[in-house]
Amino acid sequence: ETGVTQTPRHLVMGMTNKKSLKCEQHLGHNAMYWYKQSAKKPLELMFVYNFKEQTENNSVPSRFSPECPNSSHLFLHLHTLQPEDSALYLCASSQDTLSGGRGFLSGNTIYFGEGSWLTVV
Amino acid sequence: AQKVTQAQTEISVVEKEDVTLDCVYETRDTTYYLFWYKQPPSGELVFLIRRNSFDEQNEISGRYSWNFQKSTSSFNFTITASQVVDSAVYFCALSEALRGYSTLTFGKGTMLLVSP
Numbered sequence: 001e002t003g004v005t006q007t008p009r010h011l012v013m014g015m016t017n018k019k020s021l022k023c024e025q026h027l028g029h030n031a032m033y034w035y036k037q038s039a040k041k042p043l044e045l046m047f048v049y050n051f052k053e054q055t056e057n058n059s060v061p062s063r064f065s066p067e068c069p070n071s072s073h074l075f076l077h078l079h080t081l082q083p084e085d086s087a088l089y090l091c092a093s094s095q096d097t098l099s100g101g102r103g104f105l106s107g108n109t110i111y112f113g114e115g116s117w118l119t120v121v
Numbered sequence: 122a123q124k125v126t127q128a129q130t131e132i133s134v135v136e137k138e139d140v141t142l143d144c145v146y147e148t149r150d151t152t153y154y155l156f157w158y159k160q161p162p163s164g165e166l167v168f169l170i171r172r173n174s175f176d177e178q179n180e181i182s183g184r185y186s187w188n189f190q191k192s193t194s195s196f197n198f199t200i201t202a203s204q205v206v207d208s209a210v211y212f213c214a215l216s217e218a219l220r221g222y223s224t225l226t227f228g229k230g231t232m233l234l235v236s237p
Contacts, residue, residue: 002165033224043212043227056224088164109156110225112166 003027004113006091012119013081021076021116023091030095032074033110034066037088049074081120088115123148125215127228134203135236142198142231144213150174154216155189155196156225161209172196203235 004025013019025032034046048056049068063085065077074091091113124147134140146155157169170180172189180187184201200207210232214225 042229043225045224048224090164090166092166109168109171111168112158115164115166117164 002111002113004091004093004111006089006113006116008116009114010117010119012121013078014121015081015083017078017081019078021078021089021091021118023074023076023113025072025074025091025093025111025113027093027111028095029093029111030071031093032068032071033092033094034074034076035090035092035112037090037115039087043090047076078118081118083120086119088117090115123150123153123215123217123226125213125226125228127211127213127231129231130229131232131234133234133236136205137202139199139201140203140233140235142200142211142213142233144196144198144228146194146196146213146215148215148217150217156214156216157187157196157198158212158214159209160212160230166212169198200233203233205235205237208233208235 004023007022011019031048031050033048036044036046045058046060046064047054047066052068052071054066063080067075067077076089092110094108094110126145128143132140153174155172159167159169169185170187174191177189177191179189186199188197196213198211210230212230213228217224217226
């Protein structure tokens, strides 16, 4: 049983719909992530939240809007998506070492949820 | 820039065969971490192992073993006596030391098919 749970597991939405993906982690971690996995492409980091603050936005289009109300929950709000956005969206978490300072040694294990399969029609 | 290469796109073996999945990485960092994850058809990425760049000791866990060679920038994964349940996509990943949290650069994955 994973310590990171995602809902819904499957979602089909039209291009004009608004939907949200939810992620909850039960591991006591303080960093949370959204990754996107498309067919034939490597896993892509989308967003990173560290202590509820967004610290990384990997040039993601504005039709994807993350929200992190606390260290245990992460949302991905979806609005006017395109068919090419169909993918597996994976949430993950890790225990941050210490905040601040480029070059600080990191590398803690990132634990993933089961993913949300999104189909945009 | 960091890069992870998994040259084998797909490997097919028969149950009980040994199989090695290759991983080659590139990084300018002197300190880094390497990972292997397993992704079954359900989609979840299951963590298998994490190694830091200072520890080149090979590791064995049951039927799994990992061979880390810094001189060739490789971190290969061997499954001994493969089983059908080992069928999955396996990802090798490299961790950057960036702003105090972990980010992963993934390879494209190797699909392993184990037939009975």
